[in-house]
Amino acid sequence: xxxxxxxxxxxxxxxxxxxxxxxxxxxxxxxxxxxxxxxxxxxxxxxxxxxxxxxxxxxxxxxxxxxxxxxxxxxxxxxxxxxxxxxxxxxxxxxxxxxxxxxxxxxxxxxxxxxxxxxxxxxxxxxxxxxxxxxxxxxxxxxxxxxxxxxxxxxxxxxxxxxxxxxxxxxxxxxxxxxxxxxxxxxxxxxxxxxxxxxxxxxxxxxxxxxxxxxxxxxxxxxxxxxxxxxxxxxxxxxxxxxxxxxxxxxxxxxxxxxxxxxxxxxxxxxxxxxxxxxxxxxxxxxxxxx
Amino acid sequence: xxxxxxxxxxxxxxxxxxxxxxxxxxxxxxxxxxxxxxxxxxxxxxxxxxxxxxxxxxxxxxxxxxxxxxxxxxxxxxxxxxxxxxxxxxxxxxxxxxxxxxxxxxxxxxxxxxxxxxxxxxxxxxxxxxxxxxxxxxxxxxxxxxxxxxxxxxxxxxxxxxxxxxxxxxxxxxxxxxxxxxxxxxxxxxxxxxxxxxxxxxxxxxxxxxxxxxxxxxxxxxxxxxxxxxxxxxxxxxxxxxxxxxxxxxxxxxxxxxxxxxxxxxx
Numbered sequence: 001x002x003x004x005x006x007x008x009x010x011x012x013x014x015x016x017x018x019x020x021x022x023x024x025x026x027x028x029x030x031x032x033x034x035x036x037x038x039x040x041x042x043x044x045x046x047x048x049x050x051x052x053x054x055x056x057x058x059x060x061x062x063x064x065x066x067x068x069x070x071x072x073x074x075x076x077x078x079x080x081x082x083x084x085x086x087x088x089x090x091x092x093x094x095x096x097x098x099x100x101x102x103x104x105x106x107x108x109x110x111x112x113x114x115x116x117x118x119x120x121x122x123x124x125x126x127x128x129x130x131x132x133x134x135x136x137x138x139x140x141x142x143x144x145x146x147x148x149x150x151x152x153x154x155x156x157x158x159x160x161x162x163x164x165x166x167x168x169x170x171x172x173x174x175x176x177x178x179x180x181x182x183x184x185x186x187x188x189x190x191x192x193x194x195x196x197x198x199x200x201x202x203x204x205x206x207x208x209x210x211x212x213x214x215x216x217x218x219x220x221x222x223x224x225x226x227x228x229x230x231x232x233x234x235x236x237x238x239x240x241x242x243x244x245x246x247x248x249x250x251x252x253x254x255x256x257x258x259x260x261x262x263x264x265x266x267x268x269x270x271x272x273x274x275x276x277x278x279x280x281x282x283x284x285x286x287x288x289x290x291x
Numbered sequence: 292x293x294x295x296x297x298x299x300x301x302x303x304x305x306x307x308x309x310x311x312x313x314x315x316x317x318x319x320x321x322x323x324x325x326x327x328x329x330x331x332x333x334x335x336x337x338x339x340x341x342x343x344x345x346x347x348x349x350x351x352x353x354x355x356x357x358x359x360x361x362x363x364x365x366x367x368x369x370x371x372x373x374x375x376x377x378x379x380x381x382x383x384x385x386x387x388x389x390x391x392x393x394x395x396x397x398x399x400x401x402x403x404x405x406x407x408x409x410x411x412x413x414x415x416x417x418x419x420x421x422x423x424x425x426x427x428x429x430x431x432x433x434x435x436x437x438x439x440x441x442x443x444x445x446x447x448x449x450x451x452x453x454x455x456x457x458x459x460x461x462x463x464x465x466x467x468x469x470x471x472x473x474x475x476x477x478x479x480x481x482x483x484x485x486x487x488x489x490x491x492x493x494x495x496x497x498x499x500x501x502x503x504x505x506x507x508x509x510x511x512x513x514x515x516x517x518x519x520x521x522x523x524x525x526x527x528x529x530x531x532x533x534x535x536x537x538x539x540x541x542x543x544x545x546x547x548x549x550x551x552x553x554x555x556x557x558x
Contacts, residue, residue: 025520025538029395031296046523054533059555061514061524065348068516072523075533209554217351269517270337270353272392273300 001283003041005238005261006161006186008096008123010041014251014279017242017265018044018100018126018165019072024089026272035094039275044098044263045082045090047128050108052078057209062198067217067244068266069196071210074102079115091121098163102128106153117158124160127151130167130192141167141192144179151183163240166190168220168227177231188231189240189263191224217266218244225257232258246274248281255282293398293542295326297519303339304366306387313444315415316370316381320389323364330423331398331510331542333357335518336368338379339388345375354380355515357419357487357541358394359448366391369418369445395518396541399423399508402483406506410434410449411471411496413488414442419510419542421448423485431485434474436467436492468495479503484545486510493551500545507545511536513553527553 003010016039023043026034055075062069077085090097099122103109109127116122129141129150140146151164164180166173168191177188193214198207206212224243232239241259244266245251251262262282267274308319328334335353342350354376360367372381383389399419402408410420410433417435424431433452437443440460446452454462455470463470467488474482486496487510500507513525513536526533527540529547534540536553545551 019523020521022520022523025535026299028294028538029297029519030299033296033299037299055523055526057554058524058526058533059514060526061516061522061555063349063351065351066343067351070516070522070524075523075526207555266516269522270351271301271390272517272519272521276300 001286003261006124008042008161010096010261012041012279012283013255013261014040014275014282015042015098015240015261015263016040016044016268016275017263018128019046020265021268022046023093024086030272037273037276038094039273039279040095041279042096042098042123043090043093044100044126045086046076047074047100047102048076048079048082048112049074049102050079050111052076052081059207059209062207062213064196064198064215064217064219067215067219068269069198069208069213069215070193071208071213073210079112083115087119087121096123097121098124098126100126100128100165106150109150110154110157113154114157117160122160124163125158126163126165126189127154128165130165130169141176142170144172144175147176148179148183151180151185155184161186163187163189165192166231167192168223169195173227174230174234178234181235181237185237187238187240188235189242190231191220191227191243194220194223216244218246220244221250225253228254228259229257245278248278248285251278251282252285293329293331293400294396295328295332295394297393297395298324301390301392303388304391306383306385306389307365309384312448313441314371315442315445317359317448318368318370318380318383318389320366321364322366322391325366325391326394327363328358328361328366328394329398330426331357331396331419332394333396333518333541334366334368334391334393335395336380337390338383339390342379342390345379347375350376350379352516353390353392353518355512355518355537357510358422359418360422360425369415369448371415392518396537397539399485399510399542403506406483407432407481409474409482409484411467411484411486411488412436413467413492414438416488416510417445417448419487420485424449432474434467434470436488437461466492466495468492468499471496472499475499475503475505479505483507490552497545497548497551508542509545509548509551510542511540511551511553514555
């Protein structure tokens with residue numbers, strides 16, 4: 001069931017969504033059992049920014065019907081901290097590493113892309129232009145021209161596959177997708193979380209420290225399927241589909257809608273090994289499909 | 292070593308008994324696939340069947356619970372029905388499946404400098420103190436605070452506990468931290484405090500221990516989605532910045548905290 005994704009050979013089509021699995025923390029919790037039963041065919045790291053970030057003030061989570069809303073705010077060690085402390089550990093994982101980056105300007109993104117381009121441990125780069133918690137991310141990914149300018153700026157800086165992660169919080173997602181492809185993106189990933197909000201029942205004020213958050217989980221699955229389908233109509237490059245995947249059947253749906261790979265995110269919070277289970281269920285479904 | 296690593300992934304344990312302790316339910320379950328946890332470690336719990344469809348179409352995520360008691364192949368958890376997750380869990384009975392991930396996080400560490408352990412618990416937060424008293428040999432002094440008599444029945448889970456209730460129906464009429472202050476005044480230089488309970492209680496414990504220069508280990512609570520460091524949702528502020536309670540806690544040294552008031556906890 002191996003899959004070729006932008007020239008990277010993967011043992012199955014299931015990876016993780018950026019920011020939904022920390023392999024280093026998971027290794028502390030589960031020990032080497034994690035590495036022996038690693039659930040994903042490639043590991044996508046949490047967003048790296050140029051400078052370290054503490055993230056948003058808590059509370060950061062709110063449970064919604066059939067899902068979760070989060071306002072985490074991209075906490076990370078920054079580029080230098082990541083290169084020094086995280087990259088050596090993540091490079092030792094049994095699967096290819098995809099690094100997700102975000103900048104507050106095109107120059108910042110360019111700096112990050114150039115820095116990771118030199119690292120042989122990194123198999124591909126994913127541009128976060130869609131995080132709804134950080135203003136600039138939303139602006140870049142919500143507009144086709146902004147997206148194209150960003151991709152055109154960083155495309156010449158790396159020979160590694162460049163994935164653009166699209167935001168669903170845009171008026172015309174296929175138009176942004178086509179602009180990213182035209183500007184040189186090798187692949188697209190979608191959907192990121194949908195912007196939402198919850199009020200503290202005791203005070204009537206916003207519950208999340210970041211005021212608004214991103215909704216994920218099965219609550220958004222139908223939206224993800226529609227967006228992947230719509231984007232697949234207008235681009236040729238491979239698509240990483242995600243949004244509320246809980247089973248092999250959900251993954252098969254996204255592949256049917258046009259995805260090459262499928263990412264598992266929120267379901268890993270309920271079961272850390274969910275990615276491996278989804279991959280097995282998908283393999284069984286595909287094996288039983290009469291061509 | 293205050294951490295035992297968990298088998299990777301979720302597994303199903305089988306509920307073998309449901310014991311009522313006043314306002315609380317202790318679920319006993321058979322977990323042949325798991326290791327014996329350390330006191331203060333926790334598990335993410337969900338019912339194997341019908342998890343969801345409660346109030347507000349919740350629960351969706353598993354819920355974090357400190358282990359109440361453990362021995363080879365058997366785990367116990369203390370549940371108070373306060374929301375859609377705990378409501379569903381408190382319905383479970385013998386033969387029902389309990390989906391678990393764990394043990395997770397760091398447990399309590401042994402007292403420093405030959406100090407005597409002094410356990411301080413509030414409400415359902417007494418749970419990790421029960422297993423810790425077991426590990427310490429059943430002799431540790433315990434001060435426990437509860438809302439009222441039905442909740443105070445939980446005190447029977449510990450040996451020789453001194454109880455305070457908000458309404459005065461059992462034991463001292465007032466706060467458990469008033470009992471703690473008397474203890475610290477009398478023998479603060481001999482004890483190390485281990486505390487778990489609601490945020491206001493923990494903050495009062497932290498402040499008292501800081502003022503009396505008594506070392507303290509606090510088992511905190513924060514809303515958690517995953518329990519293994521993936522979601523970054525459960526952070527609490529420390530003197531070193533935010534830390535994830537699930538992988539760097541839930542037991543934290545009180546000296547690392549400027550406050551034990553965790554935003555969103557107890558909701």
